[in-house]
Amino acid sequence: MQPPPRPRFLLATLILALLLGGCSSTKIKQSWEAEDIDEPPAKRILLVAMVKDPVTRRFFEQHFVEEAHRKGVDVIPSSDYSPNATDHDEKEEIVKLVKETGVDGVLLAQIKGVDKEYKNVPNRLDWYPDAFSGMYFYDYYYTSYRAIYRPGYIGSDNYFTMHFRYFSVHSEKMLWAGNTITKNPRSVVGTIEQIADEVLSDLTGSSLVNAKGFIQRKLDQGDAN
Numbered sequence: 001m002q003p004p005p006r007p008r009f010l011l012a013t014l015i016l017a018l019l020l021g022g023c024s025s026t027k028i029k030q031s032w033e034a035e036d037i038d039e040p041p042a043k044r045i046l047l048v049a050m051v052k053d054p055v056t057r058r059f060f061e062q063h064f065v066e067e068a069h070r071k072g073v074d075v076i077p078s079s080d081y082s083p084n085a086t087d088h089d090e091k092e093e094i095v096k097l098v099k100e101t102g103v104d105g106v107l108l109a110q111i112k113g114v115d116k117e118y119k120n121v122p123n124r125l126d127w128y129p130d131a132f133s134g135m136y137f138y139d140y141y142y143t144s145y146r147a148i149y150r151p152g153y154i155g156s157d158n159y160f161t162m163h164f165r166y167f168s169v170h171s172e173k174m175l176w177a178g179n180t181i182t183k184n185p186r187s188v189v190g191t192i193e194q195i196a197d198e199v200l201s202d203l204t205g206s207s208l209v210n211a212k213g214f215i216q217r218k219l220d221q222g223d224a225n
Contacts (some may be wrong), residue, residue: 026194029161031178033206039170041210042104046097048078049109058083060109063189067196073204074214076101104169105209107199112161112179123152160185164199166208176208 047064051057061077068075081097098106159181166176180198185191204211 025184026180026182026191026198028178028198028202029181031202032176033208034173034175037175037208039168041207042168043210044074044076044101044103045105045107045166045209046078046101046103047075047107047109049111051111052086054079054084059188060111060192063192064109064196067193068200069214071197071200071204072212072214073200073209075107075200076103098169105175106167106169107203108165108167110163110165112163115159115161116156117159118154118156120154121152158184160191162195166203176203176206178202 045068047061047068049057049060049064051060058077058079061079065075065077078097081101082093087093087097161182162180164178164180165174167173168175178199180195182191182194200209203209
């Protein structure tokens with residue numbers, strides 16, 4: 001197996017995978033949740049994509065956040081406050097970023113790469129029954145011809161993996177972790193939306209995150225104006 005591509009090649013890798021066919025599907029492969037959580041659901045979350053390339057990082061965060069807002073979850077992208085990943089490579093800098101944004105939780109996203117899995121589909125020979133009463137020669141011939149033989153082929157599936165870790169700002173503890181896997185990503189934006197949907201559904205389902213935080217913030221802003 002070849003080593004996974006570096007994160008800065010995310011967009012090119014997914015676009016290439018788009019050409020390889022197959023149906024796209026995303027799921028959480030592994031997940032973990034802390035026990036005895038004694039704090040209310042987070043109203044606002046800071047998303048930090050741990051990607052050095054600023055273009056890839058901003059692209060991922062923006063589309064993830066858009067999907068979060070459609071689901072009612074109040075997530076903000078770290079790239080809006082610090083465009084370069086090196087802007088918060090020291091503890092004091094990330095602490096300052098968290099305080100400036102006023103969030104309750106931080107969601108870290110790590111790109112792990114794309115793995116290719118090859119598969120061999122053998123030839124298939126189907127038996128077709130004898131002609132039954134009332135079937136004419138041409139009908140039987142063309143029906144059986146289409147069904148009797150299916151050639152084999154060698155194909156491949158692409159698996160795009162990401163790791164997510166959710167931390168409480170108040171306790172600074174990890175409260176949730178999940179690894180996503182997308183089979184045969186067909187589009188970059190669609191893949192990000194699928195990943196966001198899976199991750200946020202798990203977080204809101206476990207009551208770690210307020211599923212109506214974004215809607216409430218918009219209502220509050222409307223009242224303030």
